[in-house]
Amino acid sequence: MQQMQIRWSTVIGCFGILCGLIFIVSLLRTGSHDARPNLPTARAQNLSSHSFLKSVVPFSEDSNFRYLDEHNVYDVYNGEPSRNLTVSERTWLTKVKEETARHLTSSEGYTVTPEDIINTRYRWVSTGLEFDLVLNRPEWSRGDLRVTLFQPLGQPHIVRFLAYDPQAKINLVMSVAGLTPILEMFINHLVDQVLPQDSSISLSLYNLQPVTSHMIKILLETKLKNYPDFKWQVVSVETVGIPMLIPLDGAAEKDLGDVVFLVSKEVFLRDEFLLRCRENVVQGVQVYFPVPFTLHDSTLTHMTTDSVATFLPEKLKVNKLSGYWHHRTIDAACLYRSDLAALTTSLDSGSVEGALATMFKNANQMENMKVVRAPDPSLFHIHHDHSCSKESNKARAACYIELVKEMSLQEVLRFALLMLNRSVDLEGILSKRYELLWMVSALVFCMVISVACNCLQAALLFRSVRKRGLGG
Structure with missing residues (x-):
């Protein structure tokens, strides 16, 4: 029995020594492997398992x-x-x-x-x-x-x-709700700021209010008269769904461009975004979901600054006071038309926002597709008032929270509440807007004239009545 104990202890000791030697050898091999000066490439190794690494947690x-x-x-x-x-x-x-x-x-x-x-x-x-x-x-x-x-x-x-193809033509696809001021602003920005720098784009507007499509076409024809080769289309639809929104096989659509930039609402971009869109898409390999920068309501933001940006390009800047990254939802996608077809085959007709989120999820699940999602400092949303009354009870609270967030930074909103609580003139009509002081003087002058006229009229009436009384 004692001999058996000795034999088992010997076996355990030898096994421990062997494990230790294996561990030391593995460390030495790893160290020498990491210290190699040359970087292996796809031509030197089979990197199929490394080429399309996914993030730790999708959409986090x-x-x-x-x-x-x-x-x-x-x-x-x-x-x-x-x-x-x-x-x-x-x-x-x-x-x-x-x-x-x-x-x-x-x-x-x-x-x-x-x-x-x-x-x-x-x-x-x-x-x-x-x-x-x-x-x-x-x-x-x-x-x-x-x-x-x-x-x-x-x-x-x-x-x-x-x-990537730095000259690829981009088809900007956007759903709009009629001829709104924000759409007019977008068209002016596209013609004045974007097309002079990069004309290798086209425009597809899908209008949810068909009665205004004719007016949108007239506006585009007027604004784009200096760009006769620019291709655009306005399509009237009752409800915008992905199958209706993205015709994939028509020759007319392919002529609009191989790369599709799909957005859920009007966006404003600097010309460098178009190059960044092309840089980030490779057919069958990589798609791009940019995070736009949403600008706050400038009428509130300017209260904490000395100057007010009135020219749109001056507003398209990324800083803490001007806005925030709208990353909670998927609002835009840049990809080849063929990849769009692959990502939308299983989609039902629905909102563009929901379809974009599903496309992002599907792209992350494809083994051979690289998904790039990053903040893009050349892509912007402009604040505009919208109503939450049409939202469902469940979505209304989230709508109001998002609306408040769009209005301004929390510090600015606190400043506004403080001023209201202390009955301070937020707009500064008397203290800041000196050019409006003449209106106060004019109002006082008009009141004086009105009172004088009333007094004169009363005096004349009294005199007339008195003469009649004396004559009687």
Whole structure:
């Protein structure tokens, strides 16, 4: 029995030593694997399991990229719409760009410098950190290469390349509720600010109020007379559903553009958004769901500032006072028409907002589809009053909350409530609007004239009555 105990202890000891040796060898192999100077690429490894990494939780904080430009970070969950890059962020961003440029130059035959990387995004995925970079070289016609740098935890870097078409024609598809002031503003902005910079787009308006379609067409014909080659259409519909909204196989629709930019309501964009839309879509491979920046009601926001932006391009800026990232719902999608057909085959007729959310969900479930969702500092919603009375009881509270959020920042609303509580003139007609003071003087003058006329009339009547009494 004692011999058996000794034998079992010997076996257990040998097994422990063997496990320890295996663990040490695995650590050494991992360390040497991570220390390799060259970055493996898709041509060197089978990266089918890495090329389309999904976020940790679909449509959560980690599913959204953080967008970075030269000076700022745009993050939907940061608390502020934008902030300056910190020193540490500049340091690791520089390292990422240098490593990407070094690898492309040494291993892929490109001549690339860190300065050629024009913008960057990053997010956490299930296996580590994912960087998404866009390269811009003059000889590449404004840029035709998108590089994704995966840095999985405990694994080597992985680089994936996507070539996009910087000249792809974009069909802007939008549902509208008649000829509204916001639609007129959108058309003016499109003609004055967007088309002079990038005319490789077309417009499809699906009008929910058919009686106004003729007026919309007249407005478009008048505004677009200097752009005879610009293609547009106004389609009258009673209810906008995806099958009705997106004809996919017609020659006329294909002539409008291979890339579709679908939005649930009027949007205002800077011309760089069109390039960003093209950069983010690759047929059969990648789709883009941008997060627009919603502007607050400027009549309230200007109370905390010294100046008021009256010209629309001046309002299209991202900062804490001007608005917020509208990330709770899916409001826009940029994708190829063929990918749109694949994502909408199972959709029923319904609202554009609901269809966009379903498309986002379907895209995330496709194994070979890369889904990009990030705040876009060149895409905007303009605040406009709307009624929540038509909403159901369940949705009405959420509608009012969203309406209040659209009106202004909480600090501005608190300021307004404080001023109302203290009976302070919010509009500042007497204290700020000096140009309106003449109206007060004119009103007083009119009141004096009115009183004088009444007194004169009363005196004449009294005199007339008195003469009649004396004559009688």
